[in-house]
Amino acid sequence: MQKGRLVIVFVFIFFAVAPPAHAYIDLGTGSFIVQTSLAFIFGAGFIVKSYWHRLISLFKKTSTTSSSETGAVEHEKEKS
Amino acid sequence: MKKRNRKEEKSNIVSSSFRDPSGSLFFKEGRLLRSVNISYKEHYDMASGAGLFKSLVRDALLIPHEEVALAAEGNADTYKTLAPEKISFVSYPYEWCFGQFKDAALTTLEIQKRALSFGMVLKDASAFNIQFHNGRPIFIDTLSFERYEEGSPWIAYRQFCQHFLAPLALMSHKDQRLSQLFRIFLDGIPLNLASSLLPLRTYFSPALLGHIHMHARGQEKFSHQKFTPSLRMSLHGMRALIDNIEGAVRRLTIKSAGTEWGDYYGNTNYTEESFGRKKEVVSRFLRRTNSHIVWDLGANMGEFSRIASDMGIQTIALDNDIEAVEKNYGIVVQKKEKNLLPLLCDLTNPSPNVGWDNAERDSLSKRGPADTVLALALVHHLAITNNTPLAMVAAYLRTVCRNLIIEFVPKTDSQVKRLLATRKDIFPNYHEKAFEKEFEKYFTIVAKETVGAARCLYLMIKK
Numbered sequence: 453m454q455k456g457r458l459v460i461v462f463v464f465i466f467f468a469v470a471p472p473a474h475a476y477i478d479l480g481t482g483s484f485i486v487q488t489s490l491a492f493i494f495g496a497g498f499i500v501k502s503y504w505h506r507l508i509s510l511f512k513k514t515s516t517t518s519s520s521e522t523g524a525v526e527h528e529k530e531k532s
Numbered sequence: 533m534k535k536r537n538r539k540e541e542k543s544n545i546v547s548s549s550f551r552d553p554s555g556s557l558f559f560k561e562g563r564l565l566r567s568v569n570i571s572y573k574e575h576y577d578m579a580s581g582a583g584l585f586k587s588l589v590r591d592a593l594l595i596p597h598e599e600v601a602l603a604a605e606g607n608a609d610t611y612k613t614l615a616p617e618k619i620s621f622v623s624y625p626y627e628w629c630f631g632q633f634k635d636a637a638l639t640t641l642e643i644q645k646r647a648l649s650f651g652m653v654l655k656d657a658s659a660f661n662i663q664f665h666n667g668r669p670i671f672i673d674t675l676s677f678e679r680y681e682e683g684s685p686w687i688a689y690r691q692f693c694q695h696f697l698a699p700l701a702l703m704s705h706k707d708q709r710l711s712q713l714f715r716i717f718l719d720g721i722p723l724n725l726a727s728s729l730l731p732l733r734t735y736f737s738p739a740l741l742g743h744i745h746m747h748a749r750g751q752e753k754f755s756h757q758k759f760t761p762s763l764r765m766s767l768h769g770m771r772a773l774i775d776n777i778e779g780a781v782r783r784l785t786i787k788s789a790g791t792e793w794g795d796y797y798g799n800t801n802y803t804e805e806s807f808g809r810k811k812e813v814v815s816r817f818l819r820r821t822n823s824h825i826v827w828d829l830g831a832n833m834g835e836f837s838r839i840a841s842d843m844g845i846q847t848i849a850l851d852n853d854i855e856a857v858e859k860n861y862g863i864v865v866q867k868k869e870k871n872l873l874p875l876l877c878d879l880t881n882p883s884p885n886v887g888w889d890n891a892e893r894d895s896l897s898k899r900g901p902a903d904t905v906l907a908l909a910l911v912h913h914l915a916i917t918n919n920t921p922l923a924m925v926a927a928y929l930r931t932v933c934r935n936l937i938i939e940f941v942p943k944t945d946s947q948v949k950r951l952l953a954t955r956k957d958i959f960p961n962y963h964e965k966a967f968e969k970e971f972e973k974y975f976t977i978v979a980k981e982t983v984g985a986a987r988c989l990y991l992m993i994k995k
Contacts, residue, residue: 480690480751480754480755481754481755481757482747482749482750482751482752482753482754482755483689483690483693483747483750483751484685484763485750485754485763486742486743486746486747486750486751487685487686487689487747487765488685488763488764488765488769489742489746490742490743490746490773490776491765491766491769491770491772491773492769493742494742494772494773494775494776495766495768495769495772497772497776498768498771498772498775498776499768501775
């Protein structure tokens with residue numbers, strides 16, 4: 453629990469001012485603090501994940517290009 | 533058009549449509565319409581102009597709509613009026629199985645991600661905004677989008693956790709039947725309740741620890757503090773949060789515990805031949821009804837529901853066994869069936885009218901009547917397992933249908949013998965003649981055929 457409190461304090465200190473939220477549903481102070489903290493914590497992992505996916509998609513792109521070319525050839529064959 | 537209550541008739545405003553100041557649903561000239569208020573103009577124009585609506589509709593994530601030249605009476609605040617595509621049957625989260633809940637949650641998150649890529653955000657994440665349409669979950673609240681302000685939090689975060697993550701986690705880690713808590717807590721399951729019910733092992737899941745357990749503590753700790761919008765959450769942080777919740781939802785699964793009636797089809801006294809004959813008779817009876825919507829009560833895994841849905845009839849397959857509903861939904865997804873909607877329903881305690889003024893969410897019977905009800909191998913469960921007199925069964929069924937295809941299972945049948953094996957037979961009036969006498973009070977028997985050893989199938993039309 454001590455660790456959780458530290459994260460909350462940390463987030464409070466380091467994050468800058470945001471525009472006020474005007475919502476018709478109640479966001480709730482606790483929910484806001486928790487989601488901001490979690491976004492910060494999970495953010496680092498998300499950067500790694502995003503770059504990893506980009507890297508994977510680069511390889512996939514190469515193989516997709518070749519497979520779609522094959523598909524196009526097959527389609528042409530069907531037409532003829 | 534569906535039956536409406538007196539208040540709706542008077543005001544024309546749909547009784548569940550009062551929370552969002554962006555607009556409301558109303559009936560006019562027999563159509564369900566949605567008014568867009570002037571206060572929502574900026575957001576509506578952005579979603580429409582930037583192509584968000586088009587993108588979501590193209591991928592069947594948002595209900596299609598068209599702008600029409602009709603306005604709600606007495607509403608000078610109307611900017612536009614929309615005519616959304618009609619949903620054939622409105623279902624509620626407490627009627628969904630785990631798979632439906634999970635798909636609804638993932639659909640909501642997909643919409644949130646899509647909205648972000650168009651510079652917008654979902655301002656609410658109510659499970660009631662999802663309906664099942666053509667076999668898949670679809671978002672129905674066109675006015676749930678607003679411009680994303682850089683640095684602002686996800687307004688609907690708490691709501692998403694209460695409406696989706698908490699029930700899914702409880703169903704996955706504790707008991708599927710806990711989805712029924714939604715009947716009481718219409719704004720989702722309170723996180724402190726979910727946190728207290730979830731087992732200790734969920735504390736070792738970073739996502740559940742954060743979004744449920746810490747979230748619940750956070751709510752309690754800061755409940756008396758005024759909201760001070762001095763924190764900011766970057767777009768990257770927002771995407772990370774959504775990605776984490778999505779991962780958590782995807783990882784949640786359920787274990788099949790074996791269903792009470794799950795192996796029913798292989799456990800009846802029907803021979804393959806008489807089972808086929810039963811299907812043939814049901815199919816023939818159904819064709820005589822000219823139905824557009826069929827309810828199959830006690831549908832199990834939908835073997836007989838599919839006779840109707842395969843004819844292109846919108847079919848609601850209701851069963852009180854959540855595992856049977858789960859399996860049935862699995863078949864719907866696997867076969868991409870568009871006309872069948874499996875739902876959880878205990879006929880001895882069907883969904884009631886709930887919410888503000890008991891008018892926000894309709895009872896099962898208020899969402900009817902169906903053109904035809906299938907009540908196959910059902911009456912003996914109601915009459916013997918639940919001690920419901922045949923007179924009451926008949927009186928109830930006349931309120932939910934116009935035509936009735938019903939099976940009478942006599943005491944000589946092995947299934948009834950099984951029900952009576954462990955209890956005293958206090959049902960002297962449970963026999964074919966009494967059955968016909970009670971049902972003829974409300975229905976005309978237009979056809980009767982014997983199937984199997986002594987079971988009878990009836991086609992009845994409401995008087």
